[in-house]
Amino acid sequence: MAHQLLESDTRRWTGRLRRRRSPLKLIAAVAALAIALPLGAQFAGLFPALSATFAPQTVDRGPAPLLTALTDISEYHAATGAFQVLVDIERDTPHVPALISGERTTLFATGHVDATVDFSGLGPDRVTASADQRAVTFTLPAARLAPATLDPAATRVVGRDRGIVERLAGIINNxxxxxxxxxxxxxxxxxxxxRQSDLVARAETNTRDMxxxxxxxxxxxxxxxxxxxxV
Incomplete structure (x- = not known):
């Protein structure tokens, strides 16, 4: 009987000890974690180079976006020239005095001409980069001249002489x-x-610089x- 009581008491005390031991383990684990985190932070601060060594890195190995940067440029206006010309035209009637029949008109004209480079055909065959992405070559068509555009504000007739016949014809025909x-x-x-100027050469120089x-x-x-x- 005494043996049974002793065994029963032992079981009760063992159970109590076990129940008390679990919170102690939890508190010890929390304390260890609280100590380990600051120490880890201090360790990383003492050795920043070591922590950076194991940091994840992203490396972009794609080619530079040259074609993307040029996609929206189909025609590059590389240079513009302003020119002035004097046009002097005379029409006369053989063996008739200019006072009777004839016309002479003088026009002072100012206009602009653009030199352009066609970028619409740019592609991998015209833009080639080296394997190490340090050198690139562009192969472009020659610069060309756009048709001249007259400036109406700076273009005017500076002289006009008409014979009697031409004046009467103008009145009749309104x-x-x-x-x-x-x-x-x-x-x-x-x-x-x-065409006789250096506009094309200047356009190619400007394109090369750009x-x-x-x-x-x-x-x-x-x-x-x-x-x-x-061409």
Missing amino acids: NPVRDEELYRLAARKLDESA LTSLARSLGYEQVTVTFGDP
Whole structure:
């Protein structure tokens, strides 16, 4: 009987000890965690280089977005030239004095001509980068001249002499002057002046400078820009 009581008491005390031991383990674990976190932070602070060594890194190995930057530019206006020409046209009737029949008109024309480079055909075959992404080459068509545009505010007739016959004809037809041909001739002379200038060469220089600046801003060190033969 005594043995049974002793066993029963032992079980009761064992149960109590076990029930008391669980909170102690939990408190000890929390305390250990509270101590470990500051120590870990101090350890990382003492060795920042070591912590950075194991930090995740993202490396972009794709090519620089040169074509993306040029996608919206189909025609690059690389240079603009302003030109002035004087058009002097005289029409006379053989063996008739100019006072009777004849006409002479002088037009002072000012216009602008744009030099453009076509970017619409740019693609991987025209923009090639080296394997190490340090050099890039652009192959472009030659710059071309757009048709001249007359400036109406700076274009005017500075002289007009008409014979009696031409004046009467203008009154009868209710059309005193017809200067369309005069303006077309002025535009053609402006185009010729632009072709004889260095506008095309300047446009290619400006295009080369623009592409070089763009490529270097994207990390390329060597930039080559070539142009095709003029059409």
